Amino acid sequence: MKNVIITGTSRGIGYELVPLFTDAGYNVLALSRNSAPISSINLDGCTMFPFDITDSKDILMVSQFVKENWKQVDILINNSGALINKPFAKTSIDDFLSVYEVNVFGAAALTKAVLPFMKKDGHVVNISSMGGVQGSVKFPGLSAYSSSKGALIALTELLAEEYKETGPSFNALALGAVQTEMLEEAFPGFNATVSAEEMAKYIMQFSLSGHQMYNGKVLQVSNSTP
Numbered sequence: 001m002k003n004v005i006i007t008g009t010s011r012g013i014g015y016e017l018v019p020l021f022t023d024a025g026y027n028v029l030a031l032s033r034n035s036a037p038i039s040s041i042n043l044d045g046c047t048m049f050p051f052d053i054t055d056s057k058d059i060l061m062v063s064q065f066v067k068e069n070w071k072q073v074d075i076l077i078n079n080s081g082a083l084i085n086k087p088f089a090k091t092s093i094d095d096f097l098s099v100y101e102v103n104v105f106g107a108a109a110l111t112k113a114v115l116p117f118m119k120k121d122g123h124v125v126n127i128s129s130m131g132g133v134q135g136s137v138k139f140p141g142l143s144a145y146s147s148s149k150g151a152l153i154a155l156t157e158l159l160a161e162e163y164k165e166t167g168p169s170f171n172a173l174a175l176g177a178v179q180t181e182m183l184e185e186a187f188p189g190f191n192a193t194v195s196a197e198e199m200a201k202y203i204m205q206f207s208l209s210g211h212q213m214y215n216g217k218v219l220q221v222s223n224s225t226p
Contacts, residue, residue, distance in 0.1 A: 003027045003070045004207075005062070005114060007053060007107075008080035010034040012180035013127070016200035017077065022046050024204075029065065032080070053080050053106030063113045073117045075207045078107040078152075079127045083145045083185050096144045103148035108155060120167030123211040125203065126156045128172045130225040133218065136174075137225050142186060149174075153218050160216025169211035173203060176222020187226045194223065 004021050008014035010032035018030045022043045030038045031051035038048050047065070051058045066073055082102035084095050111124060118124075130136045132149025139146075156172040163170065177183060177192035178199045184190075202221060210219075 001025060001027060002074040002208075003029070003066075003072060004075040004077070005029045005031065005066075005073055005110075006077045006079055007031045007051070007110065008127075009048070010037050012182060013175075013178065013196045013200050013203065014077075014079040016197045017079070017204060018046060019043055020200055020204045027070065029062070031062070053110060054101040056109070059109050059113050062110065063116075066114065066117050071117065072119065073114050074119075074122055076111065076114050076118070076122075076124045077127065077203065077207055078110065078124070079203075080106060081127070081145075081182060082148075083142070083182055085141045085145075085186055087141055088143045091144055099144040100148050100151070103145070104151045104155065107152060111159070115163075115168070118168040121211070122168030123207055124156075124159070124168055124170045125207045125210070126152050126170070126172040127203070128152050128156075128174045128218070130174050130176045130220060130222050133174045133220060136220075139186070139226075145186070156218065157216050164215065169215040171206075171210055171214050171216070172218045173206065174218055174220045174222070175199065176220075177224045177226040183226065190226050192224065192226065 009030040021028045022045045028046045030048040035048040082099045129149040131146030153172050156170050160170040178194050179192040180196050
């Protein structure tokens with residue numbers, strides 16, 4: 001039975017991913033600041049506790065949980081995301097830091113904590129954005145968010161190279177428009193043609209098998225941006 005860690009599970013794609021994995025028989029550690037949405041649906045095989053990806057004590061708590069209960073992690077999906085929609089002139093350095101702390105530093109810290117429990121056939125999937133892809137269309141107001149997602153892509157490529165002999169594999173999915181609360185924050189009133197559940201199904205399948213064909217790759221999963 002595979003053990004899966006998913007961050008950002010209180011809403012959107014992360015919320016949809018959890019029951020997909022548990023219904024398929026996987027053990028899931030669902031991590032988000034607000035654990036109430038997942039705990040309310042009472043899923044077998046799912047463990048959750050309030051988790052702040054920017055808090056080193058919470059990162060340590062994940063390591064301790066895995067060491068005491070699982071011993072091994074097969075899949076890590078870094079799905080947590082923070083977004084600020086402001087003109088660059090009004091985006092403070094503190095705004096940049098708050099976004100990067102979740103989207104880059106937090107993902108790096110959790111990955112570092114989980115790596116000792118992953119084997120060569122493990123898979124780390126980083127959820128990025130089309131806004132972070134070089135040469136893609138960029139949108140005003142998303143300077144902190146899009147640049148942080150670009151940094152996450154670069155980190156994915158670097159770690160794949162650094163761990164190519166020992167594993168696990170690292171890949172990034174650069175998502176386009178998906179109907180989530182975060183999309184509404186970035187593009188108020190825009191209606192995407194892809195639902196959170198549809199994208200979650202794609203991410204699940206990729207996390208289970210994508211590393212057989214890809215390592216250090218950025219796959220653009222998008223039919224509109226936005």
